[in-house]
Amino acid sequence: MKDSGRFGIFGGRYVPETLIQALDELEGAYLAARVDEAFQHAYNEVLLNYVGRPTLLYRAERLSAKLGGATILLKREDLNHTGAHKINNALGQALLAKRMGKKRLVAETGAGQHGVAAATAAALFGMECVVYMGEQDMGRQALNVFRIRMLGAEVVPVCSGSATLKDAANEAIRAWVTNCRDTFYLLGSAVGPHPYPTLVRDLQSVIGKEARAQSLQLLGRLPDILIACVGGGSNAIGLFHPFLADETVRMIGVEPAGKGLETQEHAATLTMGTPGILHGTLSYLLQDEYGQISPVHSVSAGLDYPGVGPEHSYLKSIGRAEYATITDEEALAAFALLTRTEGIIPALESAHAVAHAVKIAPQYDSETVILVNLSGRGDKDVQAVAKLREVAAG
Amino acid sequence: MNKLENRMNELKRAGKKALIAFLTAGDPNLAVSAKLLNVLAENGADVIELGVPFSDPLADGPVLQASAVRALAAGITLDDVFLLAVRFCEKFATPLVLLAYYNTIYRRGVEQFCREAAEAGFSAIVVPDLPYEEAGRLDLATASTGLINIRFLAPTTRESRMERICKSSAGFIYCVTVTGVTGQRSSLDPGMQTLLAKARKYTDLPLALGFGISTPEQAATAAAAADAVIVGSALVAQIENVKDPAEKCVVAGTFISSLKRAIEGGTQEFA
Numbered sequence A: 001m002k003d004s005g006r007f008g009i010f011g012g013r014y015v016p017e018t019l020i021q022a023l024d025e026l027e028g029a030y031l032a033a034r035v036d037e038a039f040q041h042a043y044n045e046v047l048l049n050y051v052g053r054p055t056l057l058y059r060a061e062r063l064s065a066k067l068g069g070a071t072i073l074l075k076r077e078d079l080n081h082t083g084a085h086k087i088n089n090a091l092g093q094a095l096l097a098k099r100m101g102k103k104r105l106v107a108e109t110g111a112g113q114h115g116v117a118a119a120t121a122a123a124l125f126g127m128e129c130v131v132y133m134g135e136q137d138m139g140r141q142a143l144n145v146f147r148i149r150m151l152g153a154e155v156v157p158v159c160s161g162s163a164t165l166k167d168a169a170n171e172a173i174r175a176w177v178t179n180c181r182d183t184f185y186l187l188g189s190a191v192g193p194h195p196y197p198t199l200v201r202d203l204q205s206v207i208g209k210e211a212r213a214q215s216l217q218l219l220g221r222l223p224d225i226l227i228a229c230v231g232g233g234s235n236a237i238g239l240f241h242p243f244l245a246d247e248t249v250r251m252i253g254v255e256p257a258g259k260g261l262e263t264q265e266h267a268a269t270l271t272m273g274t275p276g277i278l279h280g281t282l283s284y285l286l287q288d289e290y291g292q293i294s295p296v297h298s299v300s301a302g303l304d305y306p307g308v309g310p311e312h313s314y315l316k317s318i319g320r321a322e323y324a325t326i327t328d329e330e331a332l333a334a335f336a337l338l339t340r341t342e343g344i345i346p347a348l349e350s351a352h353a354v355a356h357a358v359k360i361a362p363q364y365d366s367e368t369v370i371l372v373n374l375s376g377r378g379d380k381d382v383q384a385v386a387k388l389r390e391v392a393a394g
Numbered sequence B: 001m002n003k004l005e006n007r008m009n010e011l012k013r014a015g016k017k018a019l020i021a022f023l024t025a026g027d028p029n030l031a032v033s034a035k036l037l038n039v040l041a042e043n044g045a046d047v048i049e050l051g052v053p054f055s056d057p058l059a060d061g062p063v064l065q066a067s068a069v070r071a072l073a074a075g076i077t078l079d080d081v082f083l084l085a086v087r088f089c090e091k092f093a094t095p096l097v098l099l100a101y102y103n104t105i106y107r108r109g110v111e112q113f114c115r116e117a118a119e120a121g122f123s124a125i126v127v128p129d130l131p132y133e134e135a136g137r138l139d140l141a142t143a144s145t146g147l148i149n150i151r152f153l154a155p156t157t158r159e160s161r162m163e164r165i166c167k168s169s170a171g172f173i174y175c176v177t178v179t180g181v182t183g184q185r186s187s188l189d190p191g192m193q194t195l196l197a198k199a200r201k202y203t204d205l206p207l208a209l210g211f212g213i214s215t216p217e218q219a220a221t222a223a224a225a226a227d228a229v230i231v232g233s234a235l236v237a238q239i240e241n242v243k244d245p246a247e248k249c250v251v252a253g254t255f256i257s258s259l260k261r262a263i264e265g266g267t268q269e270f271a
């Protein structure tokens, strides 16, 4: 059955006519793959024997003790091959591309984790790969730029607009419009025109499925609260989706408050935005009164995005999920805290989720279980954090 | 009848092809933009397409992106675009088509946007990121305000969709000549002939070719094959580096009249 591509009023397909055929083909291929055992087997196989899934559900005892409240569990997506949840989606889409006979991938990237994941998938399956990346992000995520190039993909610097994730997505879509007959657009988050939000959510749902089963095994019950950071929203929707029917489970998406919600320098789309259309989907947006997309800011390149996936807009609208915010400063503090108490260096994106757990854990006792999605590891951020510290130390 | 439909019909009866000239409203500023519109009308543009500058123009190549950046830097808003149209319509009968990305329309409110556009004097709206399937709300709003929602066909459009798009169209059909974004091309895509032939099976409406038409020669070829030719990036590229406003107008006027001559010559040649 054809999916409507709508989550309440959100979602849809707002793209140039040229892309409709490509999106229809993608949707058709995905619907077929979803019920094809051979495809599912190939995907599960690569998750198991290449990515290293399932990832651990780790009880962060020292962190929990230090905060003196709720019990904190970490879903260790940072332990995936290439270091973040992004690989779950990239490999699934690359398998789909292969099935569709496409040999060339284009992708956008912010933090570079999706770029690395796409380049990795291209190397593994013998495909060509072009990654669009904002110039500002190429500076602050330099390690990932090297990795992408090392893997044999081309990195195209994007200097239009704010030279960050939004602009990289614009360029990737333009490149796709131009080459849509032979090129597969490997979109990195649960955003974009239908069927991407559904496709990416399904591929990332492995996070929530595992976490749910692991919680039952570890605790004999479900966690009370789920926390995940929200850029485009893929790691969050991947965690949340398998728990949607579990009414006792609270879900909190964490958006970047940057330098503060009272400044213009944040990227808290659901918290501060209004509905609108960007990158082919109707969802919450940070925009001005005329519908011009606002310049946004987050210390974390992967969260520095003025839009958000349409399913999150829907979950917010029906009150099923809540959305909180964490500032740059709070995220940096959580980055340091997790590193020192647990010996785990989180990605700055994931540090936002950790920071929110740090904030609320003391309100509860140890009977309350908070499950935090540790979406990625922080190696890519070490240099940028060191530089920020130097600046702070004067 | 709608002013745009009238103009297209007149041209058809006279056996002429239409020249549709595109400019971003407010590039480089409101005053010069107003003068340029007059120049287009005076030098042979049969229809003028005016773009609302948008921060994230997905369907545009570098030339029109830069054009939008200049207009936004000059502080141009949707209200200014409407004002430009009002002023223009006081002096000229040339029909105006408003190009806007859907977020601009959605943000203003689809119905209010259409009311204001019609009041400002626009005859039609063209939305590069709103495919047929998503156009229901805009179609209702344009219909109730006497505007036309111009639809696109692309080289990748399936024939089954093409039929639905053609049958629900009015004014003209915007046939995208290339698989890609706006911008100049060194040659026309030969696939455009196939697209036009397929579309012709489903409609008698004027077929307009646009995206990438860069030179008078290409305009002549396109005009010979279609009913109308849309030129945007090439016009902007001609004037973007000309600083002096008066000279900008001269360059724009010269270019438009050269396109017009080529199109008329082309018509005769292939008649």
Ligand SMILES: Cc1ncc(COP(=O)(O)O)c(C=O)c1O
Residues within 6 Å of the ligand: A084, A085, A086, A110, A111, A112, A113, A114, A188, A189, A190, A229, A230, A231, A232, A233, A234, A235, A236, A301, A302, A303, A347, A349, A350, A375, A376, A377
């Ligand atoms: C480790 C990590 N977490 C989270 C994100 C944010 O993306 P999303 O909201 O799609 O999970 C990114 C994006 O680059 C990332 O690299």
